[in-house]
Amino acid sequence: MLCWRARRPGPIDTGPLDEVRSVIPEPASGELLVRVLACGVCRTDLHVVEGDLPVHRAGVVPGHEVVGAVVALGSATEEEFAVGDRVGIAWLRHTCGECAFCLRGAENLCPRSAYTGWDADGGYAEFACVPAAYALRLPDGYSDADAAPLLCAGIIGYRALRRANLPPAGRLGIYGFGGSAHIAAQIAVAQGAEVHVMTRDPAARELATALGAASVQGAADPSPVRLDSAILFAPVGELVLPALAALDRGGVLAIAGIHLSDIPALNYQQHLFQEREIRSVTANTRADSREFLALAGEHRISLTTHGYSLGRADRALADLAHGRFTGAAVLVP
Numbered sequence: 001m002l003c004w005r006a007r008r009p010g011p012i013d014t015g016p017l018d019e020v021r022s023v024i025p026e027p028a029s030g031e032l033l034v035r036v037l038a039c040g041v042c043r044t045d046l047h048v049v050e051g052d053l054p055v056h057r058a059g060v061v062p063g064h065e066v067v068g069a070v071v072a073l074g075s076a077t078e079e080e081f082a083v084g085d086r087v088g089i090a091w092l093r094h095t096c097g098e099c100a101f102c103l104r105g106a107e108n109l110c111p112r113s114a115y116t117g118w119d120a121d122g123g124y125a126e127f128a129c130v131p132a133a134y135a136l137r138l139p140d141g142y143s144d145a146d147a148a149p150l151l152c153a154g155i156i157g158y159r160a161l162r163r164a165n166l167p168p169a170g171r172l173g174i175y176g177f178g179g180s181a182h183i184a185a186q187i188a189v190a191q192g193a194e195v196h197v198m199t200r201d202p203a204a205r206e207l208a209t210a211l212g213a214a215s216v217q218g219a220a221d222p223s224p225v226r227l228d229s230a231i232l233f234a235p236v237g238e239l240v241l242p243a244l245a246a247l248d249r250g251g252v253l254a255i256a257g258i259h260l261s262d263i264p265a266l267n268y269q270q271h272l273f274q275e276r277e278i279r280s281v282t283a284n285t286r287a288d289s290r291e292f293l294a295l296a297g298e299h300r301i302s303l304t305t306h307g308y309s310l311g312r313a314d315r316a317l318a319d320l321a322h323g324r325f326t327g328a329a330v331l332v333p
Contacts, residue, residue: 002333003125004313005059009051012321016049017062017124017314024127027074031129032081034089039123040065040148041308041316041329042179043235044091047259048118049317056119063123063331064091064116065151066130067144077132086144088136088293089128090151091115092283108159108283115283124313126333136289139297146303149179149328150296151289157184157233158292159284160256164229166193173197173227175219175243176234177204179328180256183301184231185211187292190299196223198242199234203326207304222246231256237263244271244278252277305330 007018027033045062047053066089070081081087094114095102101109116122116130138147157180166172169192174181177199185195189212197208200219208216215224219239226248232239235257241264243253255278266272304327308316316329 001126003061006049012318025129027129029074029076031074032070033072034068035071036068038067038144038148039063039331042152052259061121061125062117065148066123067147088138088151089130093134108285145330148330153179154183155284155289155292159288160231160254160281163279164254165252166229170228173230175232175239181233186301237261247276249274254279256281
């Protein structure tokens with residue numbers, strides 16, 4: 001099969017990915033083998049490929065927004081899935097089920113957790129394996145390409161929205177407006193929120209307006225209203241300061257990325273006093289995934305996707321790194 005491996009982590013323009021031929025993987029006990037129908041291109045893939053995240057598996061195949069069709073079941077695999085089923089493969093692929101975090105429903109904090117496209121080969125390939133316990137049912141009404149961004153951009157955006165503790169009919173600020181943000185904004189609007197978007201990209205501003213944002217302005221511009229909650233999607237630590245300054249009393253800022261540049265020094269009175277909070281977002285639970293995908297089935301989410309052939313995965317990541325598109329890129333074998 002054709003796949004891409006991160007052989008030499010480094011800046012995307014230095015060619016850290018190799019396109020190679022590899023044998024089709026065999027599903028282990030409890031796993032599904034799927035033929036990849038589409039795979040979203042996520043900024044976390046870029047962090048893996050460029051070395052912002054430490055190497056967990058040398059030469060890993062990136063990709064964790066995988067839509068696939070089941071072609072084989074490993075031994076002892078539960079009968080929940082059958083050959084021919086369409087399934088999703090997301091970032092979270094293993095937790096221990098025994099630690100204090102797992103037992104209290106916070107499996108995303110499991111110290112023995114493992115991740116698709118980082119600890120195990122992912123979807124920049126024609127075939128991939130996934131533990132059946134972590135495979136996801138996908139909502140009807142979405143093409144393969146449109147369903148792919150739901151599996152990380154959508155799920156993590158939803159997790160960030162929950163972490164931001166937005167009150168009913170609250171005012172939400174969104175900083176950065178890429179693949180995850182444009183999905184989270186739609187969920188927030190559907191739930192009655194007033195959404196204000198801060199982004200530097202003119203095309204992203206147009207998209208935010210079309211999707212129902214109450215206001216749109218530059219990335220570091222002051223919000224026109226005091227915000228009840230905010231989510232920082234851009235991996236830019238400098239934006240933490242204007243986001244915190246825009247919060248009303250008791251407001252919460254959720255930082256959605258797995259990687260963030262350094263945060264400048266905060267001023268306690270201006271940024272944190274009056275019970276403002278900063279919260280990080282660490283992966284997601286399977287419960288988050290199921291809740292979000294159910295919402296996606298109830299509320300048809302508009303996805304802005306850009307298709308690339310699997311053979312152009314390196315170009316898709318480079319275009320993401322350089323901000324050459326709005327919405328989400330999707331690889332289609």
